[in-house]
Amino acid sequence: MAGRKVIITGVPGVGKTTVVNEALKKLESEGVEYQSINFGSFMFEVAKKEGIVQDRDQMRTLDRAVQKRLQQLAAQAIAKLSANVIIDTHASVKTPKGYLAGLPEWVLREIMPDLIILVEADNDQILMRRLSDETRTRDKEGSRAIKEHQQFNRSIAASYAMMTGCTIKNITNADHLLEYAAQEMADVLR
């Protein structure tokens, strides 16, 4: 029997990976297992092999057709997994030419998620997290642009629910309240 497919999204720097890791620790102690997958890593492995990018933050500047091909290859690989899977990805990606759907029809058709989680946080808190993360090349944008991106993600998530019948869960990852966000995530994954 195929396992549950859960998609975790959130704007860069919102802390989705941090919340997922905390939630998985809680579930592991209860014997609930999920395989955690980063969609961007699947795309990056292919892009790196083809020599078209050197780091993962360059992918969102690639030609739209190339990003679409990378999305499709990642979705096909993930669809083959039979375990319960958490897919860490983006509801939309901010490219130089506008928002790109992270879960377009050709991705959703392969994965058919049961649940999509939107991790959200205060716009200023996201800005500060991006500024203090020196390991990545984060987009330079203000809190108004971050707000617009978070709003866009809510809108596009509604269309994903219409296409697949999955449910949508919003989780707030506020500063100093990681434990609360992780508990909320563990509760919906259980």
Ligand code: AP5
């Ligand atoms: P990806 O690797 O997913 O990039 P990202 O959005 O930057 O994700 P991260 O996991 O690095 O950030 P995060 O927001 O989860 O934050 P983190 O936990 O590190 O994707 C890379 C690329 O792949 C994309 O740019 C795109 O090009 C491509 N891609 C991916 N999916 C795609 C798709 N579907 N279609 C097309 N392209 C796709 O935390 C951030 C910081 O916040 C940390 O410093 C952390 O310590 C801190 N923090 C977290 N929580 C808290 C808290 N509660 N309080 C205080 N600090 C906190």
